[in-house]
Amino acid sequence: MLQVEHLDTAYGQTRILKGVTFEVGAREIVAILGRNGAGKTTLLRSIMGLTRARSGGVRFKGRDITELPTYEIAALGISYVPQGKHIFPRLSVAENLRLGARLQRSADKALRPEVFGYFPVLGERLSQHGGTLSGGEQQMLALARGLVGEPDLLLLDEPSEGLQPSLVDAIRGIIDRVCQERGVAALLVEQNLDFARALADRYYVMENGTIVLHGRASELADEEVIRQYLAV
Amino acid sequence: MLELGSLLTQFLNGATLVSVLILISIGLAIIFGVMGVINLAHGEFFILGAYTVIAADVLRLSAWWGIALAPVVVGLFGALVEVGIIRFLYRRPLETLLATWGLSIVIRQLVRIVFGVGYRASPHPLLGDVRVFGFTYPIYRVFLMAVCVAVIAITFYVFYRTDFGLKIRAITQDVEMASALAINTSRMYLSTFALGSALAGLAGALMTPEITVSPEAGVNFLARSFFVVILGGIGQLAGVLGGGIVVGELETLLSYLISATTAQAAVLVIAIIIIRFRPRGLFGG
Amino acid sequence: MANTITRRELLKSVGYATGASVATLGHPAVLRAAAQPAKMGILVSLTGVHAIFGETMLHCAQYAQKEINDRGGIEGRKLDFVIEDDETDPKVGIEKARKLIKRDQVDVVVGSISSAMRNAVGSVTTKEKRVYLYPTYYEGGYCHDGVFITGAVPNQQVERFVPWIMENVGKTFYIAGSDYIWPRETSKVVRALVEKRGGSILGEEYFPWNTPDFSSLVNRVASTKPAVMYSLLIGSDSVTFLKQFHNFGLKKTTRICTSGVAEKEAAGLGEAGIGIVSSQSYFMSIDTPRNKEFVEGFRRMFPNEKLVDSIPEGMYNGVHVAALALAKAGSGDWSKLTKAVPGIRYKAPQGDIWMADNRHAALNSIIAEAYNEKGEFRIIKNFGVTPPQVNCFQ
Ligand SMILES: Nc1ncnc2c1ncn2[C@@H]1O[C@H](COP(=O)(O)OP(=O)(O)OP(=O)(O)O)[C@@H](O)[C@H]1O
Numbered sequence: 001m002l003q004v005e006h007l008d009t010a011y012g013q014t015r016i017l018k019g020v021t022f023e024v025g026a027r028e029i030v031a032i033l034g035r036n037g038a039g040k041t042t043l044l045r046s047i048m049g050l051t052r053a054r055s056g057g058v059r060f061k062g063r064d065i066t067e068l069p070t071y072e073i074a075a076l077g078i079s080y081v082p083q084g085k086h087i088f089p090r091l092s093v094a095e096n097l098r099l100g101a102r103l104q105r106s107a108d109k110a111l112r113p114e115v116f117g118y119f120p121v122l123g124e125r126l127s128q129h130g131g132t133l134s135g136g137e138q139q140m141l142a143l144a145r146g147l148v149g150e151p152d153l154l155l156l157d158e159p160s161e162g163l164q165p166s167l168v169d170a171i172r173g174i175i176d177r178v179c180q181e182r183g184v185a186a187l188l189v190e191q192n193l194d195f196a197r198a199l200a201d202r203y204y205v206m207e208n209g210t211i212v213l214h215g216r217a218s219e220l221a222d223e224e225v226i227r228q229y230l231a232v
Numbered sequence: 233m234l235e236l237g238s239l240l241t242q243f244l245n246g247a248t249l250v251s252v253l254i255l256i257s258i259g260l261a262i263i264f265g266v267m268g269v270i271n272l273a274h275g276e277f278f279i280l281g282a283y284t285v286i287a288a289d290v291l292r293l294s295a296w297w298g299i300a301l302a303p304v305v306v307g308l309f310g311a312l313v314e315v316g317i318i319r320f321l322y323r324r325p326l327e328t329l330l331a332t333w334g335l336s337i338v339i340r341q342l343v344r345i346v347f348g349v350g351y352r353a354s355p356h357p358l359l360g361d362v363r364v365f366g367f368t369y370p371i372y373r374v375f376l377m378a379v380c381v382a383v384i385a386i387t388f389y390v391f392y393r394t395d396f397g398l399k400i401r402a403i404t405q406d407v408e409m410a411s412a413l414a415i416n417t418s419r420m421y422l423s424t425f426a427l428g429s430a431l432a433g434l435a436g437a438l439m440t441p442e443i444t445v446s447p448e449a450g451v452n453f454l455a456r457s458f459f460v461v462i463l464g465g466i467g468q469l470a471g472v473l474g475g476g477i478v479v480g481e482l483e484t485l486l487s488y489l490i491s492a493t494t495a496q497a498a499v500l501v502i503a504i505i506i507i508r509f510r511p512r513g514l515f516g517g
Numbered sequence: 518m519a520n521t522i523t524r525r526e527l528l529k530s531v532g533y534a535t536g537a538s539v540a541t542l543g544h545p546a547v548l549r550a551a552a553q554p555a556k557m558g559i560l561v562s563l564t565g566v567h568a569i570f571g572e573t574m575l576h577c578a579q580y581a582q583k584e585i586n587d588r589g590g591i592e593g594r595k596l597d598f599v600i601e602d603d604e605t606d607p608k609v610g611i612e613k614a615r616k617l618i619k620r621d622q623v624d625v626v627v628g629s630i631s632s633a634m635r636n637a638v639g640s641v642t643t644k645e646k647r648v649y650l651y652p653t654y655y656e657g658g659y660c661h662d663g664v665f666i667t668g669a670v671p672n673q674q675v676e677r678f679v680p681w682i683m684e685n686v687g688k689t690f691y692i693a694g695s696d697y698i699w700p701r702e703t704s705k706v707v708r709a710l711v712e713k714r715g716g717s718i719l720g721e722e723y724f725p726w727n728t729p730d731f732s733s734l735v736n737r738v739a740s741t742k743p744a745v746m747y748s749l750l751i752g753s754d755s756v757t758f759l760k761q762f763h764n765f766g767l768k769k770t771t772r773i774c775t776s777g778v779a780e781k782e783a784a785g786l787g788e789a790g791i792g793i794v795s796s797q798s799y800f801m802s803i804d805t806p807r808n809k810e811f812v813e814g815f816r817r818m819f820p821n822e823k824l825v826d827s828i829p830e831g832m833y834n835g836v837h838v839a840a841l842a843l844a845k846a847g848s849g850d851w852s853k854l855t856k857a858v859p860g861i862r863y864k865a866p867q868g869d870i871w872m873a874d875n876r877h878a879a880l881n882s883i884i885a886e887a888y889n890e891k892g893e894f895r896i897i898k899n900f901g902v903t904p905p906q907v908n909c910f911q
């Protein structure tokens with residue numbers, strides 16, 4: 001589904017990604033773990049074309065998307081749920097979702113009511129402005145907006161960040177369900193090890209812009225090495 | 233002095249100025265809101281609309297043709313400018329200020345070369361009066377207001393009720409996220425700039441019978457439009473309505489009651505006071 | 518082509534050199550000067566809002582230059598121009614005037630439109646002791662050594678005009694003007710004349726530059742119903758106001774009389790200009806052989822110039838008067854040239870004019886009516902020469 005090869009990205013003179021290579025298979029959930037500043041967000045942005053890679057490449061469904069503009073990458077079926085929500089604060093919940101639905105490859109691009117099955121709280125607040133939702137609701141909205149486009153691949157940047165434990169569980173449940181039911185693949189950036197372990201099939205650990213460790217998620221349970229890489 | 237007839241006339245005078253100001257300012261506000269571009273050549277786009285009517289007259293077409301063609305001509309011109317200049321300057325306000333200021337000089341010079349430096353006139357399309365509540369008022373001004381109100385209403389509809397408008401509003405709020413939702417931002421910028429230019433061009437064409445048509449005339453309206461946009465609250469379409477009403481009606485009513493020089497100064501002072509207490513404009517959050 | 522010019526120029530310079538050497542025998546310094554061209558600094562607005570007048574002013578000056586050189590120059594000296602653009606900005610005007618005098622060493626400066634520009638340029642020329650000719654109609658009262666004016670002052674524009682209006686149009690006036698000194702001073706003269714003759718001024722107001730909407734004024738005029746709308750608005754404000762006045766249908770009841778509208782403004786008015794009565798010292802339609810020769814010659818040289826009006830004609834006259842004065846004085850020397858200007862007579866396109874002792878020109882007072890949408894005027898009455906009345910206050 002997604003192959004990232006020797007990806008190099010820099011901000012100005014500072015190299016952030018230094019030859020990152022990994023892949024996400026069909027229907028697979030892959031977690032990227034790493035300390036603050038490791039370059040995880042930069043990696044997702046590079047995949048989306050929001051930050052341009054210096055060298056290396058990204059392939060999606062067999063196609064080289066490294067040089068494509070962001071909107072075309074998105075239209076191929078990649079949904080990006082960025083860190084810190086990034087919902088449109090002065091658009092209503094319904095409008096936020098309608099924009100998400102633009103990613104659908106089906107002709108009508110309609111907002112299907114099933115989404116409210118996953119996110120009942122949003123169904124009650126359709127006309128409310130995004131910016132007036134609570135933090136948790138905003139995260140729900142960001143996730144819902146990423147899902148209504150019926151993507152083949154979800155890029156999730158720390159969806160559990162800053163949420164109370166019950167909400168973290170709820171969000172984990174939703175991601176799990178969606179990926180199971182719809183066969184969506186996901187690249188999940190996380191610092192919450194339990195969250196990642198519960199969802200992912202495989203994991204990669206990033207440090208200083210390179211992959212330093214990878215394996216099956218089940219190995220994450222009592223791996224001392226991982227603690228070592230993730231401890232602050 | 234304050235008899236009913238002239239008071240009503242004065243109100244309609246104000247309404248004419250308000251509706252034209254809003255029509256010009258909307259383009260300015262949309263372009264700034266969506267692209268972060270402060271278009272100092274907006275006044276020249278306005279005057280290009282007027283010159284479209286003059287050109288139509290030279291080609292022996294009626295002023296109606298000129299008015300109908302102006303938004304197309306100026307909109308296309310705006311599209312060219314976007315592709316040729318603005319495209320390279322997105323979200324770099326200082327550079328766009330310089331570039332559009334330079335552009336305004338170039339346009340004025342082009343107009344001078346094509347149409348000459350002198351004032352130009354074309355036949356009035358619709359002389360005559362209508363009766364409004366028993367008082368007469370020039371029919372063309374009523375037409376002018378009606379067109380402005382209709383176009384403003386359509387613009388609001390497009391902005392708040394269509395997919396195109398939704399995309400524009402999304403870009404205004406978070407351009408990266410908008411592109412991550414498969415919105416082709418550079419195409420949207422192109423259409424936004426063309427749309428803003430077209431609105432200015434239409435306003436200029438409509439105002440041809442009421443203004444001096446000369447290469448330098450754009451600035452008269454540009455300054456007031458900036459006023460309207462800042463007063464209304466930058467980035468707010470509804471703010472443009474409020475700003476336009478305040479600037480236009482205040483100026484017209486005050487200049488009926490006190491001397492025009494004092495009135496124009498008073499509008500400026502009132503605007504500054506409002507901005508002092510509402511720095512983000514009348515409608516800015 | 519190049520050959521003939523060279524030959525003609527050669528012949529000319531030989532001829533002049535001979536003449537000059539005879540005239541200035543025993544004065545080698547002057548002899549050298551005489552062989553050199555006379556230099557005039559032409560300072561006009563070629564960019565900015567006054568470019569609309571500046572371009573034609575420059576062309577008129579160039580046409581005058583051609584006439585002078587074709588007739589053998591100034592006492593045998595070729596007339597050279599140094600042309601500068603004041604950009605419609607007095608600060609630039611000051612710089613350019615300094616440059617013309619100090620760097621280019623011109624013998625005399627000619628140009629400017631607005632009073633602000635004239636004051637700016639005049640401040641430099643008087644200080645640097647260089648003669649300056651200002652060609653535009655203005656409020657009067659500018660009295661500084663070495664500054665001479667070939668444009669009309671209020672008494673020349675209104676002294677004959679107002680009585681004519683009161684006899685032929687009506688006795689109730691409404692005055693509107695641009696908010697600066699020329700309209701305010703002119704309106705004083707109008708008011709005095711109107712009130713002396715038993716007429717009345719129903720309103721008087723002034724507007725800032727670039728007012729986009731005059732409908733409040735139109736509305737007030739509509740409710741006071743004067744017979745005469747005396748407009749002292751200028752440039753684009755004049756055009757905007759008169760268009761709106763026309764659109765409101767007020768020309769049916771109130772006649773526009775003005776000293777602020779000439780051919781250029783009328784062209785911008787189109788059909789809205791028809792019927793406007795204006796008082797100027799020159800109109801393009803003056804029906805004399807001298808004016809025909811001027812208009813035709815000018816158009817031959819500048820085929821794209823459709824309209825000449827009183828300001829460019831003042832410029833043309835200014836160049837000729839300056840040339841005559843230079844001939845009389847023999848050089849650009851300040852004291853000689855200052856003494857040489859008064860008394861100069863010139864057969865101008867508008868008719869005979871002369872420079873009075875008060876540094877202003879005696880000019881013609883002409884009333885004309887715009888009669889078509891092209892901005893052309895029909896002469897109603899030519900009162901002939903009116904001497905300038907100037908009370909120095911500037
Ligand atoms: N726009 C930018 N310009 C310059 N440096 C940047 C920019 N964005 C990120 N960086 C730097 O790149 C490095 C990686 O940042 P990135 O956001 O990818 O880290 P992260 O792994 O997502 O961290 P976190 O877990 O805190 O979100 C950091 O050192 C950061 O300061």
Ligand SMILES: [Mg+2]
Nearest residue numbers: 040041042083
């Ligand atoms: Mg991050």
